[in-house]
Amino acid sequence: MTEQDFAKISVADWISDHPVEAVIVEPETSMADLAQKMLSTQCRDAYIADPHGKIIGHLGFGKVASHLLSEHRPEQSHRQLFSRVTEPVASELMEPHYAFARIDESLCEVIHRQLESGIDILLVLTESGEKLGAIKFQELVEESLK
Amino acid sequence: MPHSPLLILGVLLVTGLLLSLITAKFNMPRIASYAIAGLIWSEDLLGGVTGLDISEWSHSLTNISLAIIAYTIGGSVTIEQLRRLGKVITLCTLGESLGASLLVGLAIYIYQPIVAGPVWVLAAILGVLAATTAPAATVAVIHQYRAKGPLTTTLLGVVALDDILGIILFSIMLVVVTGVSLLDAVAISGLEIIGGIVLGAIIGTLLAFVGKRVRNKSLLLPLVLSALLLSQGLAQWWELSSLLAAIAVGFSARSMYQSGGKRLFSPVEDLEELVFIIFFTLAGAHFKLAVFLQSIDLVLIYIIARVVGKMMGVYLSAKLSNAPEMIGKYLGFGVIPQAGIAIGLALSLLEYSELEDVALLALNVILASTLIYEVVGPFATRYALVKAGEARI
Numbered sequence: 283m284t285e286q287d288f289a290k291i292s293v294a295d296w297i298s299d300h301p302v303e304a305v306i307v308e309p310e311t312s313m314a315d316l317a318q319k320m321l322s323t324q325c326r327d328a329y330i331a332d333p334h335g336k337i338i339g340h341l342g343f344g345k346v347a348s349h350l351l352s353e354h355r356p357e358q359s360h361r362q363l364f365s366r367v368t369e370p371v372a373s374e375l376m377e378p379h380y381a382f383a384r385i386d387e388s389l390c391e392v393i394h395r396q397l398e399s400g401i402d403i404l405l406v407l408t409e410s411g412e413k414l415g416a417i418k419f420q421e422l423v424e425e426s427l428k
Numbered sequence: 429m430p431h432s433p434l435l436i437l438g439v440l441l442v443t444g445l446l447l448s449l450i451t452a453k454f455n456m457p458r459i460a461s462y463a464i465a466g467l468i469w470s471e472d473l474l475g476g477v478t479g480l481d482i483s484e485w486s487h488s489l490t491n492i493s494l495a496i497i498a499y500t501i502g503g504s505v506t507i508e509q510l511r512r513l514g515k516v517i518t519l520c521t522l523g524e525s526l527g528a529s530l531l532v533g534l535a536i537y538i539y540q541p542i543v544a545g546p547v548w549v550l551a552a553i554l555g556v557l558a559a560t561t562a563p564a565a566t567v568a569v570i571h572q573y574r575a576k577g578p579l580t581t582t583l584l585g586v587v588a589l590d591d592i593l594g595i596i597l598f599s600i601m602l603v604v605v606t607g608v609s610l611l612d613a614v615a616i617s618g619l620e621i622i623g624g625i626v627l628g629a630i631i632g633t634l635l636a637f638v639g640k641r642v643r644n645k646s647l648l649l650p651l652v653l654s655a656l657l658l659s660q661g662l663a664q665w666w667e668l669s670s671l672l673a674a675i676a677v678g679f680s681a682r683s684m685y686q687s688g689g690k691r692l693f694s695p696v697e698d699l700e701e702l703v704f705i706i707f708f709t710l711a712g713a714h715f716k717l718a719v720f721l722q723s724i725d726l727v728l729i730y731i732i733a734r735v736v737g738k739m740m741g742v743y744l745s746a747k748l749s750n751a752p753e754m755i756g757k758y759l760g761f762g763v764i765p766q767a768g769i770a771i772g773l774a775l776s777l778l779e780y781s782e783l784e785d786v787a788l789l790a791l792n793v794i795l796a797s798t799l800i801y802e803v804v805g806p807f808a809t810r811y812a813l814v815k816a817g818e819a820r821i
Contacts, residue, residue, distance in 0.1 A: 339687065356571040359697045360504035361689060363563060363588035367517070367581055368509040378687050379640050398643075 288426050291389045293406055297415030304403050304416040306331050309338070309373030316372050317346050327403045329413070330376045336411040339376030340401070349375060382407045385414055393422060433485040440469060440482075440709040457565075457802050459767055462705050463795060466712020475713060482713050487779040490710065493703040494772045495660050495674040496696060499652070501591055501769075502628075502678025503693050516755065517585035519745040524763050525559035525590045527741020528734045529597065532558040535733035541726055544785035549605050553783075553790045554726075556601040557774055558734040560594035562767035562805065563587040569809040577818035582755055583762040583809075591769050592675070598773050599624070599671040606780055624669030628676025631659045635677065636684035639692050649695040655681075671776075704768040711771045711795050714778070719792045726789070727796045734797075738763050754816045761812035765805030770794050 305319050305328040320328055326343040352358065352366045365375070381399035383392045383406045396404050396419050406415040444465035451461045469475045475482075510518075533555025536547070543550050566587045570580055603617040635655040642651060659677050663670035682689045720727075739760035746756030774794040777787035813819035 345690070353571070353574070353576070356568055357564060358567050359693075359700070360501050360563065360588050360591065361693055361697070363567070363584050364505045364509050364513075367585040367588070368512045370509070374506070374508070374687075376687055377690065378685070379691065 288389065288428075292385075293383050293387045293389065293392060293415075293417070294385045296389060296417060297385075297406055300418070300421050302403060302416040302418045302421070304329060304405060304413065306337070306413065307372055308333075309371065309376075311372040313346055313349050313370065313372070313375070316341065317343075317350055320346065325403055327401055328372070329380075329405060330372050331413075335413070337382070337405060337407060337413060338411075339373065339378045340380035341372060341376050342401070345375060345377075383417060389422065392417060393426075396422070431479075431481055431484075433482075436469075436480055436482060437489070437706075439480075440466060440713060441705055443468060444705045444709045459704065459708050460799055460802055462708030463712040463799060466709035467715050469709075469713045470715045472715070472717045480713075482710065483778070486710050486775075489706060490772065490775045491660065491670065491779070492657070493706050494671065494776050495656050496699055496703055497769060497772060498595055498671050498674035499656055499678040500693055500697055500700065501595060502675035503682035503689055504588065504678070505592070506683055513585050513589065515749045516746070516751040517582055517589065519749040520582060520742055520751065520755065520759055521586045521589040521593060523741035523743075523745025523748075524586065524738040524760065525593045525597070525741070527739075527744070528558040528737035529555040531737030531740070532730055532733040535729050536726065539725075539729055541723075543789060545783075549783065550786050550790065552601050552605055553774075553777065553786065554730055554793060556594070556597045557770045557790065557794055558730070558737065558766075559597055560591050560766060560769045560773070561587045561763045562765035562769075562801075563591070565765035565767065565802065565805050566762055566809055569806045570813065573810065573813055573819035573821055575813045575818045575820070577816065578752055579754055579758060579762075579812065579816040580818050582751070582759060583812070586759065586763060590763070594769060595671055595675060595773070599669045599675075602671075602777075603669055606782065620667065620669045621672060623666065624663055624672035625676045627662055627666070627668055628659055628673035628678075629680040631655050631662075631673075632677040632680030632682075633684050635681045635692065639681070639685060645691075648691055652692060652696050703772070707768050707772045707775060711775055711791060714775070714788065714791055715795060716788065716792065719788055720796060723789055723793050723796075726793050727800075730793050731797050731800060734766075735760075735764055758812035758816050761808040764801055764808045766794075766798050766801045771798060 303323065305323055305325045307316055307319065307328055307330055309330050316328055320343050328341045329337050330339040332338050349365060352362060381395045381401050381404060383404055385406055402419045404417045405413050406417065408414055444462040447465045448458045448461035469480055533551040536554055537551040540547055566583060600621060603620045639651060642648060655677060656674060659673045660670050663673040681692050685692055742760040743756045771794060774791040777783050777790060
């Protein structure tokens with residue numbers, strides 16, 4: 283496959299050929315439970331969905347681990363201190379502004395977004411914010427090298 | 429030496445940084461190095477020899493630095509988190525902050541030191557400044573001894589919360605002591621306080637609205653600083669409380685953004701060290717030996733009354749909230765450190781011409797006491813954690 287062919291692949295075609303599981307949890311999920319889920323699935327990204335299935339935020343493994351291991355940090359901001367003391371749930375630490383893809387986009391548009399955001403598993407969402415599929419960054423890189 | 433503010437600021441910052449790098453090898457606290465760097469350039473030492481003058485331009489720098497701190501502190505907590513902090517942390521914070529404020533204020537008022545102006549103003553200023561603590565010092569000790577348990581958790585909550593309370597108390601005190609008359613003060617104070625909060629809430633809401641839509645991360649710091657500068661400028665123009673406005677910007681931005689706040693706060697939190705270098709070097713440069721020598725008694729009264737006030741406040745509030753006995757007994761030892769926020773707030777007083785002499789006296793008292801607390805504080809925190817059986821040594 284040439285570089286040009288690769289970039290022209292649509293997101294719709296890609297997710298049907300490369301199905302990927304993503305970690306999606308409820309807003310009230312504790313950080314410890316979320317970490318367990320991410321570890322068992324080997325995913326570095328988790329998404330938070332409301333009761334109707336709409337994705338409302340993203341949490342990276344770094345942020346989850348950083349919270350869980352906060353006692354090992356010798357310096358903490360006031361924000362981190364309150365977070366440490368009050369044991370937040372997923373919806374309180376999630377990033378409501380996160381990168382995602384649409385089904386009608388091409389991969390070349392998605393790659394840039396994935397590089398910028400540092401997200402490993404990028405969700406493909408409907409207009410109403412529900413999950414249609416996911417794109418794994420490693421698979422994109424692997425394909426681009428072929 | 430040329431009176432270029434940029435040159436003087438550069439000299440202060442470079443001296444502070446170099447000294448902190450050197451003294452880090454001897455485990456000396458960074459803030460003490462910054463203060464000593466400032467001291468080197470004070471009027472009694474090199475500042476006098478070189479004719480260095482910082483009084484003209486440092487106010488704006490102090491104000492924006494303080495606004496940055498107030499913004500990050502305002503945005504450090506949400507209503508939900510405040511609710512979850514629980515009765516013990518909330519009451520102990522109120523107890524130790526108000527206990528220290530009342531006892532310091534009362535002790536200074538009763539002592540009646542000779543000051544240019546009413547003694548109650550100095551008592552009010554030092555009383556309110558006594559409320560804040562230094563979370564960095566406490567967190568460092570907790571980390572060092574890998575402490576864990578009810579006292580540790582309560583202590584972390586209290587040292588985070590009392591700075592918010594301290595800045596709010598200071599803002600209210602400032603409005604009152606700079607008021608025209610007692611009668612006018614009530615009306616004007618209300619307007620300054622409520623107006624500042626409303627202004628900050630509006631700008632914070634707008635900041636969250638725009639912040640959600642900004643994709644480019646590198647624009648977030650300029651966005652937050654612009655909003656903060658706008659809030660400070662408008663607060664000054666409309667004569668509202670600029671500190672409360674900055675806290676309200678942070679609090680409303682965090683609440684409306686509805687997340688951990690990393691995008692809107694993390695870039696600004698990275699500026700905290702720079703802000704503290706500015707605070708401590710400027711405070712050190714304002715140090716006057718003659719004022720200090722005149723105020724040694726005040727420093728002692730302040731140090732003792734603040735510690736006793738915090739201990740008594742904690743003891744009473746722990747009883748009131750049915751906290752475990754060890755919290756009432758030992759939490760007070762953990763809230764002794766005092767650092768950047770108290771210094772920054774004291775520095776900001778120099779801007780008010782009507783408070784000039786009292787402000788300089790207060791700054792010297794706070795600077796001297798901070799250096800002492802910086803030495804004693806970690807030992808006291810360690811003592812509390814060991815006694816409570818939560819330190820692993």
